[in-house]
Amino acid sequence: MSVFKSSGIGIAGVACAVPKNNVPVESFTSVFGEEVTSKFTSGTGIKATFKALPEQTASDLAVDAAQELFSHIDIDKSEIGAMFLVTQSPDYRRPSSASIVQLRLGLPIDCSCMEINLGCSGFVYGLQTAMAMMSASDYKYGLLLMGETATKLVDPLDKSIVMMYGDAGAAILLERKDGVETTSLLRSDGSRYKAIVLPAGGFRDMNPGHERFMCSDGIERSLYDIFMDGTSVFSFSISDVPQAITDYLRLTETTVADYNAFLFHQANQFIIKQLIRKMKLPNDQVPLSLDRYGNTGGISIPLTLCDAYGDKSGEKLKALICGFGIGLSWGVANIEVDTDKIYPIVQTEDYYKEGKLIPGQY
């Protein structure tokens, strides 16, 4: 079993950013009709999302989240020894966006920077990776950044997911802190990689045609559009995910009563409701953000933290977190964080103008 333990590393701050462009589900009524949009909202719980501007990238949202974090926490950036950017929406095919983010945030050359290509499980995986790197060194701070703009990869006529995805960025500062113990349970199942897939543009099929074809769910797409096998993903979400949480509680010899918050990937409200009922969780300890932000991939857990606790102070959260999705990939972990260190979500229109490279000018 892939179980990881980290000691003495805590969360020093959490900040999130979303694009200013708010898109209510109702705005799709003119495309799909009122029946489709209202049923989508009643089935998923999603009423609105935030969509990146055409110029805005995932790294822009991650940078804005980091800048918001640094506006609250005054640290010497030369003491950040490692930065990780979790995204599946890089600025370029090469190099990784981690390099651009390092530049924009003014992180030192002595800061190791890398990108982690994961989606909805990315916060749990990223946190464990960052903590493991910190455990193997003596630098003071680690920075976990996340950014996603999945809305750019969806066919605008795909009623199954065009209203579901939202864009966002997150920044989590890690510091050394005595007494903090973190356990992560991480799982992957590559045999189900086709459950959520976007085939075109990778090196298996770089430049295929844009012809549309009928997918197994009866919706037409091209190879450039995200496909999600709803039934398969749903099956995964209500079977493998609760099983992993059950295994985690057994493994850590903890019970629901040992946590005061449960932060789940915001896939849809039905799946979260199922988890609440199956695990017998207190409703008021399972915050939701998907109604106003949609499914923001791996950022949905820190985004929910900022949404639910960003304006609270004086509480100490002992949270169970669970991320699950594309890969398929999923993970469960515990985190401890003071609500004083969780900041309200900011909205942004900023983007990195110099990042648009002009032919002949580089």
Place this chain on the structure above:
Amino acid sequence: MDNLKKYNDVFCRVLNVNESVLNENFTFKAVPQWDSVAHLSLISELEDEFDVLFESDDILHYGSYLNGIEILKRYGVEF
């Protein structure tokens, strides 16, 4: 209200159909508007209506109007 009437009302409301079409041919595969999103709404409303919590396998194999009645019977709902 008897349970069959409640059951039919959920299907009619969620899938926007008349009660007259609810028969052995009313299945996930055959009804276009019974997609994965509608399936979530259907299961959610049935759980609320009959105060049950379906097991994962039952949610996944709740593929037809008639099969749903048999599943609900296993949860103690009388038809």
